[in-house]
Amino acid sequence: VSTPAQKDEIQMKDARGTTVPLDVLSSVPDHHRPDLAHFRTGLSKPDDLEKKHVKDDGTMGQYSLPHPIWTEEEVNKVVITHTPPQSFTDKLAYGSVKFMRWNFDLFSGFKYGKRTERKWLQRIIFLETVAGVPGMVAAMTRHLHSLRRLKRDYGWIHTLLEEAENERMHLMTALQLRNPSALFRWCVVFAQGTFVTLFSAAYLVSPRFCHRFVGYLEEEAVKTYTKCLEDFDSGRLPLWSDMEAPPLAKRYWSLPHDAMMRDVILAIRADEAHHRLVNHTLSDLDKDDPNPFQPGK
Amino acid sequence: VSTPAQKDEIQMKDARGTTVPLDVLSSVPDHHRPDLAHFRTGLSKPDDLEKKHVKDDGTMGQYSLPHPIWTEEEVNKVVITHTPPQSFTDKLAYGSVKFMRWNFDLFSGFKYGKRTERKWLQRIIFLETVAGVPGMVAAMTRHLHSLRRLKRDYGWIHTLLEEAENERMHLMTALQLRNPSALFRWCVVFAQGTFVTLFSAAYLVSPRFCHRFVGYLEEEAVKTYTKCLEDFDSGRLPLWSDMEAPPLAKRYWSLPHDAMMRDVILAIRADEAHHRLVNHTLSDLDKDDPNPFQPGK
Numbered sequence: 001v002s003t004p005a006q007k008d009e010i011q012m013k014d015a016r017g018t019t020v021p022l023d024v025l026s027s028v029p030d031h032h033r034p035d036l037a038h039f040r041t042g043l044s045k046p047d048d049l050e051k052k053h054v055k056d057d058g059t060m061g062q063y064s065l066p067h068p069i070w071t072e073e074e075v076n077k078v079v080i081t082h083t084p085p086q087s088f089t090d091k092l093a094y095g096s097v098k099f100m101r102w103n104f105d106l107f108s109g110f111k112y113g114k115r116t117e118r119k120w121l122q123r124i125i126f127l128e129t130v131a132g133v134p135g136m137v138a139a140m141t142r143h144l145h146s147l148r149r150l151k152r153d154y155g156w157i158h159t160l161l162e163e164a165e166n167e168r169m170h171l172m173t174a175l176q177l178r179n180p181s182a183l184f185r186w187c188v189v190f191a192q193g194t195f196v197t198l199f200s201a202a203y204l205v206s207p208r209f210c211h212r213f214v215g216y217l218e219e220e221a222v223k224t225y226t227k228c229l230e231d232f233d234s235g236r237l238p239l240w241s242d243m244e245a246p247p248l249a250k251r252y253w254s255l256p257h258d259a260m261m262r263d264v265i266l267a268i269r270a271d272e273a274h275h276r277l278v279n280h281t282l283s284d285l286d287k288d289d290p291n292p293f294q295p296g297k
Numbered sequence: 298v299s300t301p302a303q304k305d306e307i308q309m310k311d312a313r314g315t316t317v318p319l320d321v322l323s324s325v326p327d328h329h330r331p332d333l334a335h336f337r338t339g340l341s342k343p344d345d346l347e348k349k350h351v352k353d354d355g356t357m358g359q360y361s362l363p364h365p366i367w368t369e370e371e372v373n374k375v376v377i378t379h380t381p382p383q384s385f386t387d388k389l390a391y392g393s394v395k396f397m398r399w400n401f402d403l404f405s406g407f408k409y410g411k412r413t414e415r416k417w418l419q420r421i422i423f424l425e426t427v428a429g430v431p432g433m434v435a436a437m438t439r440h441l442h443s444l445r446r447l448k449r450d451y452g453w454i455h456t457l458l459e460e461a462e463n464e465r466m467h468l469m470t471a472l473q474l475r476n477p478s479a480l481f482r483w484c485v486v487f488a489q490g491t492f493v494t495l496f497s498a499a500y501l502v503s504p505r506f507c508h509r510f511v512g513y514l515e516e517e518a519v520k521t522y523t524k525c526l527e528d529f530d531s532g533r534l535p536l537w538s539d540m541e542a543p544p545l546a547k548r549y550w551s552l553p554h555d556a557m558m559r560d561v562i563l564a565i566r567a568d569e570a571h572h573r574l575v576n577h578t579l580s581d582l583d584k585d586d587p588n589p590f591q592p593g594k
């Protein structure tokens with residue numbers, strides 16, 4: 001197979017005369033590493049497995065969008081808050097989130113039995129696959145709206161993309177610790193299909209409702225991660241208490257070299273508190289008002 | 298109306314204790330400026346007009362993603378190139394672009410009569426409303442794929458978003474110079490509806506086809522802007538020859554204070570040449586290969 005750099009080298013140059021450097025292409029991972037054979041259970045081809053397992057080769061999260069880097073003081077002062085619903089739209093958004101949470105707690109079995117690291121990971125992975133949807137759907141909707149209506153965006157898109165990427169990084173971090181089962185994966189696919197459809201339709205009808213909805217979702221996320229931290233402190237999570245933060249997490253949140261799992265959960269909770277503020281604020285604005293949030297702020 | 302900062306101030310704080318600064322919110326544009334009355338022709342409410350006209354208050358393109366800033370030497374050495382189609386997929390992509398271009402040239406009437414600034418703006422505005430679609434659709438598809446399949450992205454999303462934003466900035470720049478008619482706006486809406494649907498479906502089936510397709514689209518874009526520069530040099534565009542670059546363009550491409558319209562077209566052409574390289578390269582890669590392009594490079 002010829003690499004892009006070998007093929008049509010002259011034609012492929014851009015204004016800068018750039019061609020794709022060969023040394024970057026040679027970092028393409030080898031899909032046949034026998035040292036991962038112990039992960040193969042239940043999978044037919046090594047290729048499938050290797051591709052499904054999220055392996056951090058040191059490049060994950062390397063080029064992230066600007067996002068807040070929290071201080072120790074900031075992550076520790078996060079509190080559970082609630083913005084009381086005022087309009088009918090607010091109440092509908094709040095009701096939807098409460099309804100979803102109640103059902104999820106019931107059907108995921110999270111309420112029953114002992115909460116372990118395994119159970120926490122199941123919950124976090126599932127919720128973060130959903131949490132990454134709204135920012136991207138909203139960004140795409142506003143981008144296409146700007147193109148279609150020949151109007152400016154008023155600076156919202158970068159904040160929405162920052163949120164989407166941040167939630168996906170929460171997911172990638174959790175996936176450093178667990179490789180979910182086939183059944184779980186099907187639930188994720190089903191949940192995304194449903195949620196992308198409903199949220200996209202809702203965003204076309206009422207961005208105000210959608211941002212309020214996400215604001216309330218993030219209120220719940222702060223509650224969830226606060227409970228997780230309480231489980232750390234009451235000794236319910238012995239495996240995580242001694243566990244170092246995954247390298248991806250240290251890189252993404254600029255954590256110190258000796259950062260632990262608890263620091264990761266603290267950083268994630270601070271992110272969720274930030275999204276809570278962002279989305280409640282965006283819901284208060286008209287869609288042609290300028291976004292008051294700067295990148296990474 | 299209470300502002301977000303007044304309402305529930307305590308509840309709205311995030312980890313950093315941020316509330317939305319009031320001075321930012323007060324920069325929301327006044328939707329009732331009588332000095333824009335001369336733009337009102339054919340529109341019922343001043344609000345409509347004011348919202349449709351893309352007014353740069355100095356904040357447009359303020360927070361753009363990293364993107365290449367071209368030197369004078371770079372923009373001048375851009376050439377028309379062609380990557381010969383090799384596979385069946387390549388040929389299909391090339392044929393689709395050729396077919397679209399032929400039809401567009403015919404039905405837009407661009408082939409007939411004198412090419413003026415007005416005609417160029419019509420063409421550029423229309424094409425850029427389409428050009429902004431692929432990057433965003435591809436980014437969203439890969440983002441959702443990563444969430445749904447619990448896999449990493451391999452660093453493609455930032456390049457795709459950079460392209461989408463860059464094309465939207467081409468559009469916003471052209472919109473500084475012209476406020477299109479109602480009929481034109483309907484054509485744009487129709488074109489987006491069709492193109493978003495087809496391109497999204499195609500991206501799910503074959504990202505390789507889609508990036509090759511965009512590669513060929515960008516080959517045509519470089520041809521188009523090269524012809525525009527030839528029209529400058531042969532004296533066909535007297536209005537633009539003496540026109541300064543719009544402030545948005547100077548800001549976005551970091552152009553010198555005395556930059557002219559011709560410099561803007563040169564920068565746009567260099568962007569298109571860059572997208573040509575990027576998309577032909579991405580089409581050569583497998584979707585789990587790392588993206589060799591760094592942000593803004």
Ligand SMILES: [Fe+2]
Pocket residue numbers: 128131166167170221268272
């Ligand atoms: Fe999250």
Ligand SMILES: [Fe+2]
Pocket residue numbers: 131167218221272275
């Ligand atoms: Fe969240």
Ligand SMILES: [Fe+2]
Pocket residue numbers: 425428463464467518565569
């Ligand atoms: Fe363009």
Ligand SMILES: [Fe+2]
Pocket residue numbers: 428464514515518569572
């Ligand atoms: Fe383009």
